[in-house]
Amino acid sequence: MTPQTASPIVKGWCPGALRPMMSGDGYLVRIRPPMGRLSMRQASGVAALSARFGSGLIDLSARANLQLRGVAEPALGDVQDGLRDLGLLDSDPAAESRRNLVISPFWTTGDLTQRIALDLQAALVDAVDLDLPGKFGFAVDCGAAPLLRETSADIRIERGRDGLICRADGAGEGCAVNADTAVTVALDMARWFRTGTEKRMARLVRPLPHRFKGAEARPAGTVDRTGLAGFAFGRIRAEVLAALGTVRLTPWRMLLVEGGVVPDHPDILRPDDPVLRVSACPGAPDCAQGLVATREVAKALAGALPPGKGLHVSGCAKGCAHPRPQDYTLTGQSGGRFVLIRNGCAGDAPVRSDLDPCALIAAPHELFEG
Ligand code: SF4
Numbered sequence: 001m002t003p004q005t006a007s008p009i010v011k012g013w014c015p016g017a018l019r020p021m022m023s024g025d026g027y028l029v030r031i032r033p034p035m036g037r038l039s040m041r042q043a044s045g046v047a048a049l050s051a052r053f054g055s056g057l058i059d060l061s062a063r064a065n066l067q068l069r070g071v072a073e074p075a076l077g078d079v080q081d082g083l084r085d086l087g088l089l090d091s092d093p094a095a096e097s098r099r100n101l102v103i104s105p106f107w108t109t110g111d112l113t114q115r116i117a118l119d120l121q122a123a124l125v126d127a128v129d130l131d132l133p134g135k136f137g138f139a140v141d142c143g144a145a146p147l148l149r150e151t152s153a154d155i156r157i158e159r160g161r162d163g164l165i166c167r168a169d170g171a172g173e174g175c176a177v178n179a180d181t182a183v184t185v186a187l188d189m190a191r192w193f194r195t196g197t198e199k200r201m202a203r204l205v206r207p208l209p210h211r212f213k214g215a216e217a218r219p220a221g222t223v224d225r226t227g228l229a230g231f232a233f234g235r236i237r238a239e240v241l242a243a244l245g246t247v248r249l250t251p252w253r254m255l256l257v258e259g260g261v262v263p264d265h266p267d268i269l270r271p272d273d274p275v276l277r278v279s280a281c282p283g284a285p286d287c288a289q290g291l292v293a294t295r296e297v298a299k300a301l302a303g304a305l306p307p308g309k310g311l312h313v314s315g316c317a318k319g320c321a322h323p324r325p326q327d328y329t330l331t332g333q334s335g336g337r338f339v340l341i342r343n344g345c346a347g348d349a350p351v352r353s354d355l356d357p358c359a360l361i362a363a364p365h366e367l368f369e370g
């Protein structure tokens with residue numbers, strides 16, 4: 001077995017379909033469906049590719065992407081050909097990397113979210129001069145109130161107090177825009193960002209130019225969960241994806257079933273299922289950096305989680321499946337044990353250490369007591 005260290009490897013780039021990433025269970029092929037939507041044909045096509053060339057397991061990411069797992073290297077070309085036939089492959093890896101946007105899944109035909117997202121997708125593909133850091137992304141969230149506040153994004157086009165705004169992540173105000181100007185302003189903001197050395201907008205150490213301010217943000221809204229189909233830890237089996245029909249991807253590791261009728265299936269969780277308050281990255285052995293297996297522990301702890309609280313179980317300190325603070329975070333350490341972090345992220349200072357996975361599974365309530 002490969003020796004593991006406690007320090008995660010920071011790759012600084014995100015995998016895609018044209019730039020797959022090697023993981024513990026084979027290649028991970030990340031698909032960014034245009035408009036975050038898979039037609040029935042695309043969903044069953046992706047499911048067929050996963051079953052034939054991968055492990056038959058597909059992960060839903062926190063940025064509303066799909067990840068085919070366990071693809072063998074000789075099959076990568078077949079998977080890419082299949083995705084191209086389904087209209088799910090970009091023209092080149094740089095365009096794929098730039099087209100990093102999360103779209104509110106509740107858009108309707110002709111509404112502001114759809115119009116702006118379509119324009120932004122096309123503009124990002126065309127912006128060949130725009131060399132953004134690997135994880136830099138956009139959110140288009142123009143419904144009655146913002147719903148993507150908890151989703152990682154650097155530039156947000158969203159509903160402000162008095163109309164649409166384009167806002168730098170972390171800023172309390174943005175700049176007033178409309179359907180015709182939003183994309184131009186977003187790209188102007190991205191180009192200004194590249195004049196510095198920061199990797200993410202939220203870590204900005206320079207003042208924002210005046211032109212990106214002046215319009216107040218609006219408080220976040222509440223997600224209507226009708227039509228949402230949840231999956232434990234965001235993992236879906238290929239045959240279940242194929243049975244759902246046309247779906248939209250969400251950043252909540254749930255799929256929105258178009259038409260609103262969620263089929264009864266043992267793998268599909270209702271939106272109030274406590275397991276959906278628990279996230280877990282693939283961990284060991286699926287992820288090559290995983291120091292501990294995560295999902296068995298996460299499943300055991302889900303039933304003991306106090307009401308209204310959330311738990312993340314991370315295979316290492318990188319915390320890539322939940323980069324934001326959580327009520328409880330268990331982080332794997334070398335030696336196969338966990339540490340517990342309260343109200344923080346996977347790499348933050350722990351309040352407890354040396355937690356044995358078997359003991360957590362045997363007595364899950366004990367973690368949340370005291
Ligand atoms: S956080 Fe999880 S998925 Fe990310 S590198 Fe660590 S073990 Fe792998």
